[in-house]
Amino acid sequence: MADLESFRAQAKAWIEANLPASLKGAGARALTDEGSASISGGRKVQWTNPDAKLWLERMGAKGWTAPTWPTQYGGGGLSAAEARVLDQELARAKAPPALASFGIWMLGPVLLEYASEEQKLEHLPKIVRGEIRWCQGYSEPGAGSDLAGLRTQAVDKGDHWLVNGQKVWTSYANYADWIFCLVRTDNSKKHEGISFLLFDMESPGVETRPIKLISGNSPFCETFFTDVKVPKKNLVGKLNGGWEIAKRLLQYERQNISSGGFGAGSGGYDLEHAAKDYVGVENGKLKDTDLRARITAHKMEAQAFALTVRRIAEESKSAKGPSPATSIVKYAAAKLNQDRTELLIEALGSQGLGWDGDGYTPQEIAAARGFLRAKGNSIEGGTSEVNLNVVSKRVLGLLDHQ
Amino acid sequence: MAVFSEEQTMLRDAAKAWVAEKSPVAAFRKLRDAGNPDGFDRGVWREMAEMGWTGILIPEAYGGTGLGHLTLGIVLEETGRNLTASPLVSTALAAASAILLGGSEAQKQTWLPRIADGSVVAAFAVDEGPHHHPDVLEIRVDKRGSTALLTGKKHFVAEGGSADLIIVAAKDGLYLVEGEAKGLTRQRLHSLDSRGFANLTFEAVESEPLGDIAGPVLDRTRAGLAAEMLGMATQAFETTLDYLKTRTQFGQLIGTFQALQHRAAKMYTDLELTRSCVEAALSAVDNNANDAAQLAALAKAKAGETLHLVTNEMVQMHGGIGMTDAHDAGLYLKRARVVEALYGNAAFHRDRYATLLGY
Numbered sequence: 001m002a003d004l005e006s007f008r009a010q011a012k013a014w015i016e017a018n019l020p021a022s023l024k025g026a027g028a029r030a031l032t033d034e035g036s037a038s039i040s041g042g043r044k045v046q047w048t049n050p051d052a053k054l055w056l057e058r059m060g061a062k063g064w065t066a067p068t069w070p071t072q073y074g075g076g077g078l079s080a081a082e083a084r085v086l087d088q089e090l091a092r093a094k095a096p097p098a099l100a101s102f103g104i105w106m107l108g109p110v111l112l113e114y115a116s117e118e119q120k121l122e123h124l125p126k127i128v129r130g131e132i133r134w135c136q137g138y139s140e141p142g143a144g145s146d147l148a149g150l151r152t153q154a155v156d157k158g159d160h161w162l163v164n165g166q167k168v169w170t171s172y173a174n175y176a177d178w179i180f181c182l183v184r185t186d187n188s189k190k191h192e193g194i195s196f197l198l199f200d201m202e203s204p205g206v207e208t209r210p211i212k213l214i215s216g217n218s219p220f221c222e223t224f225f226t227d228v229k230v231p232k233k234n235l236v237g238k239l240n241g242g243w244e245i246a247k248r249l250l251q252y253e254r255q256n257i258s259s260g261g262f263g264a265g266s267g268g269y270d271l272e273h274a275a276k277d278y279v280g281v282e283n284g285k286l287k288d289t290d291l292r293a294r295i296t297a298h299k300m301e302a303q304a305f306a307l308t309v310r311r312i313a314e315e316s317k318s319a320k321g322p323s324p325a326t327s328i329v330k331y332a333a334a335k336l337n338q339d340r341t342e343l344l345i346e347a348l349g350s351q352g353l354g355w356d357g358d359g360y361t362p363q364e365i366a367a368a369r370g371f372l373r374a375k376g377n378s379i380e381g382g383t384s385e386v387n388l389n390v391v392s393k394r395v396l397g398l399l400d401h402q
Numbered sequence: 403m404a405v406f407s408e409e410q411t412m413l414r415d416a417a418k419a420w421v422a423e424k425s426p427v428a429a430f431r432k433l434r435d436a437g438n439p440d441g442f443d444r445g446v447w448r449e450m451a452e453m454g455w456t457g458i459l460i461p462e463a464y465g466g467t468g469l470g471h472l473t474l475g476i477v478l479e480e481t482g483r484n485l486t487a488s489p490l491v492s493t494a495l496a497a498a499s500a501i502l503l504g505g506s507e508a509q510k511q512t513w514l515p516r517i518a519d520g521s522v523v524a525a526f527a528v529d530e531g532p533h534h535h536p537d538v539l540e541i542r543v544d545k546r547g548s549t550a551l552l553t554g555k556k557h558f559v560a561e562g563g564s565a566d567l568i569i570v571a572a573k574d575g576l577y578l579v580e581g582e583a584k585g586l587t588r589q590r591l592h593s594l595d596s597r598g599f600a601n602l603t604f605e606a607v608e609s610e611p612l613g614d615i616a617g618p619v620l621d622r623t624r625a626g627l628a629a630e631m632l633g634m635a636t637q638a639f640e641t642t643l644d645y646l647k648t649r650t651q652f653g654q655l656i657g658t659f660q661a662l663q664h665r666a667a668k669m670y671t672d673l674e675l676t677r678s679c680v681e682a683a684l685s686a687v688d689n690n691a692n693d694a695a696q697l698a699a700l701a702k703a704k705a706g707e708t709l710h711l712v713t714n715e716m717v718q719m720h721g722g723i724g725m726t727d728a729h730d731a732g733l734y735l736k737r738a739r740v741v742e743a744l745y746g747n748a749a750f751h752r753d754r755y756a757t758l759l760g761y
Contacts, residue, residue, distance in 0.1 A: 272761045286761050296756040300700050307678035314405055328671040391670060392663035396643060401658040 007082050011089045018058045020051035025094040040101050042133025043177045059098035060129035066104055074125030103127035103134040107180050110249045114237040137181030139169040145386045148191045148243060154183035163228040173208040173221035176201050186240050196242035199230040215372035253381050254330035271295055271340060275347040298339050305332050331387040334377035341371040404681045410473055417480035424449060425486040427730050433487055434596040440564040441598030442487040451520020456494040464514035472684040475629035482633025485737055487597060489523045489561040496623040497524030500569045500576050503619060504612030525565035526623060527556035527602055534746040536620060541572045550611055552577060552604040562600030563590040571616045577609035595737040621698035624745050625683040628705035631741050632680045635709040638716045638734045639669050645720055669715060672708040679704045696758045703751035706742040713738040
């Protein structure tokens with residue numbers, strides 16, 4: 001404990017000395033749902049705030065963008081307990097995240113587990129420093145919930161792989177530098193014919209087109225591969241062994257989505273405060289007693305969820321990799337965020353029904369857009385129905401229908 | 403499950419083994435069928451005391467172990483699993499908390515060692531009508547120096563038929579009444595769950611004031627009861643899951659049907675969420691945390707909702723056999739509705755949660 005407290009003092013002093021003044025107290029406001037968010041890093045980043053760049057450089061050099069990764073790959077080399085202390089101190093300073101990327105929370109952990117030493121040394125340090133931004137090539141037009149039905153082909157051409165096919169729902173593909181991609185390397189088998197491939201999005205034959213959502217935003221793309229040449233050394237793990245890596249990465253994805261990914265796009269509104277402002281209060285209680293009851297039920301569920309995320313983290317401290325309970329967390333998080341955004345626009349009344357322009361505050365617009373965006377929460381990263389299938393089969397041991 | 407200490411893990415394993423051997427659901431069924439008026443088996447209660455469960459909240463100086471609420475919750479979860487009938491919640495939790503929080507040194511000396519050794523059965527009398535409204539109590543208190551005379555009624559008191567010691571909630575706090583006191587009459591009730599409830603009438607009954615501590619005693623009781631409910635719900639779910647894995651229809655195990663799989667997965671989700679709430683509430687009590695009341699409301703409400711769902715699904719997923727008295731599903735369902743209501747149902751605690759948060 002004494003060591004932890006001395007680490008806390010060090011971390012605090014370092015943050016005090018290195019967090020640029022303009023970012024102090026900025027907190028999570030710096031996070032947006034737009035692809036241009038500078039904190040995702042990468043070659044194409046447009047720095048709107050030079051201090052954000054400085055903050056990333058300093059945190060990256062320290063390895064604290066990936067605090068628990070080993071130092072030989074650029075990470076911070078911290079223990080889980082130290083990383084929690086660092087989180088607490090960053091939160092206390094209301095420091096904005098220096099880097100929030102798929103590389104950090106999805107690809108990095110599986111590279112640490114499955115990649116060769118050479119691959120780790122090549123890719124991990126660039127992820128830590130935010131130099132390369134990654135996107136995820138998973139879903140295809142014909143392979144959504146049935147992901148293993150994917151058809152993007154990688155053919156062995158001796159000195160390289162030749163990739164042809166199409167991905168869809170590739171988040172921020174238009175801003176990404178590299179892609180981690182599931183490809184078919186054996187047509188005779190389904191799950192055992194998939195491999196996990198890394199390649200540069202600037203390779204000739206790669207094309208991206210943004211997809212506009214009902215919320216009016218375009219975080220996703222369609223991505224096309226036409227005779228893309230990929231070096232042989234970019235295959236991670238075993239040939240035709242990609243499905244295991246893919247599933248493990250999805251666990252990290254769901255864990256991250258659940259433990260904080262949802263909840264953006266609410267315009268920073270606190271549900272019961274919005275309800276107080278827009279519905280009114282009588283005798284210390286919200287005037288609309290039915291809405292009060294539903295908001296309360298939601299808030300209690302949200303606290304139960306937050307306590308569960310904390311409990312899973314504590315329990316898996318010593319275990320390796322995410323807990324199998326992660327799948328229930330993704331399911332619960334999606335439902336919670338949808339309930340919350342629905343309740344928020346209901347509380348705002350007609351002010352929660354604005355699309356843009358005069359007559360609405362930016363927060364009100366964000367609430368309406370957030371409600372629309374949240375519909376995707378029960379679809380992306382595995383639909384809620386697939387999540388429930390995973391829980392019933394993997395956790396509860398129920399069998400497939402014959 | 404929370405990260406338990408070695409001591410807590412040993413206690414849980416011991417409780418699990420003891421409950422399986424000495425107090426399976428079949429034992430409760432036998433008790434019910436025999437029409438035991440106390441609603442619990444004195445021999446079972448004695449064994450619980452011998453294992454130290456009655457003294458888990460009581461400091462060593464008064465004959466207990468002082469291990470705290472999270473530890474008592476471990477035991478309550480295990481007894482809840484098998485519907486073990488005992489006055490553990492009323493006695494070792496509610497009454498022990500009341501005396502620990504409000505008792506004088508003399509009262510502690512008198513009662514705590516007897517709670518710890520199992521020689522006293524206690525009751526916690528709060529409600530005065532069919533619903534839980536601890537803020538509107540009408541029982542009359544006439545102060546007589548250091549004692550007070552109580553006049554009024556208490557409804558649906560757990561262990562009210564057999565209690566040697568009754569903690570009574572009045573408008574201005576809790577009062578301690580001895581079971582033998584003059585002016586106290588009891589009407590034993592035959593409740594759905596075949597446990598020892600009674601209506602009590604007080605006619606100028608002598609009592610000793612314990613002070614204005616009803617709030618924290620209720621919260622502790624609710625958090626512990628939520629642990630018992632979590633155990634009940636967990637076992638009801640596991641029994642149902644076993645049935646899904648063994649019952650065949652249309653040439654298939656019924657557990658292969660997606661309609662049932664998804665409902666099972668949702669129950670599992672609710673159970674996980676409930677466990678987090680229960681453990682957080684018990685830990686908050688142990689740590690004297692500021693949000694103990696809020697977490698107790700959360701735990702009691704969530705445990706109530708989950709137990710409600712799981713016991714209904716237990717009957718439904720078992721089909722016809724689940725409707726028969728011979729099957730245990732009915733025993734869980736009946737006990738569930740009683741504990742859901744006890745010390746405030748889910749609706750009560752949702753309202754309380756909102757009020758605590760200031761809206």
